Amino acid sequence: xxxxxxxxxxxxxxxxxxxxxxxxxxxxxxxxxxxxxxxxxxxxxxxxxxxxxxxxxxxxxxxxxxxxxxxxxxxxxxxxxxxxxxxxxxxxxxxxxxxxxxxxxxxxxxxxxxxxxxxxxxxxxxxxxxxxxxxxxxxxxxx
Numbered sequence: 082x083x084x085x086x087x088x089x090x091x092x093x094x095x096x097x098x099x100x101x102x103x104x105x106x107x108x109x110x111x112x113x114x115x116x117x118x119x120x121x122x123x124x125x126x127x128x129x130x131x132x133x134x135x136x137x138x139x140x141x142x143x144x145x146x147x148x149x150x151x152x153x154x155x156x157x158x159x160x161x162x163x164x165x166x167x168x169x170x171x172x173x174x175x176x177x178x179x180x181x182x183x184x185x186x187x188x189x190x191x192x193x194x195x196x197x198x199x200x201x202x203x204x205x206x207x208x209x210x211x212x213x214x215x216x217x218x219x220x221x222x223x224x
Contacts (some may be wrong), residue, residue, distance in 0.1 A: 113202040116202055117200035117210075118131065120208045121200075127144060127145050128143070135179055141153055145193065154172065154199050155199075156168060159203065198212050199214035
C-alpha cells in the first residue's frame with residue numbers, strides 16, 4: 082500500500098492499493114492521449130489510430146498530415162524534462178517494432194514518410210509536440 086495526500090481533507094492521508102494506483106495511472110494516460118490527439122488535430126493532423134496494440138507493443142497515436150505518417154509516443158509527467166527522459170531506448174525499439182506491425186496491417190500507408198514523434202504532457206500546460214523526436218538511423222524498409 083502507498084499513502085497519498087488527500088486534497089479534499091488535508092489532515093487525512095489515503096491508503097492506495099497497487100490496483101488503485103494502476104487504475105489512476107491508466108486514467109491519467111488516457112487523458113494525456115486525448116489532449117495530445119486534440120492538439121494534433123488542431124494543428125492539421127488526422128488521427129488514424131489510438132492505442133494500437135499488437136504483440137510487439139502499443140502505439141499511443143498514429144497520425145497523418147500530407148505525406149507524413151507520425152508514430153506519436155505520449156508521455157505525461159510532472160515536468161517536461163521527466164516526460165522527455167521517459168522515452169527510453171527500449172521503448173523506442175518497442176515503438177519501431179509496433180510501427181512495423183501497424184504498417185504490415187496497413188500497407189497503403191507504407192509509401193508515406195515515417196516519423197517518430199513525442200508529445201510531452203505536463204499539468205496546466207498545452208502538450209508539447211516534438212516532431213522527429215528521435216531517429217534510430219534505420220531506413221523505412223528496415224522496420
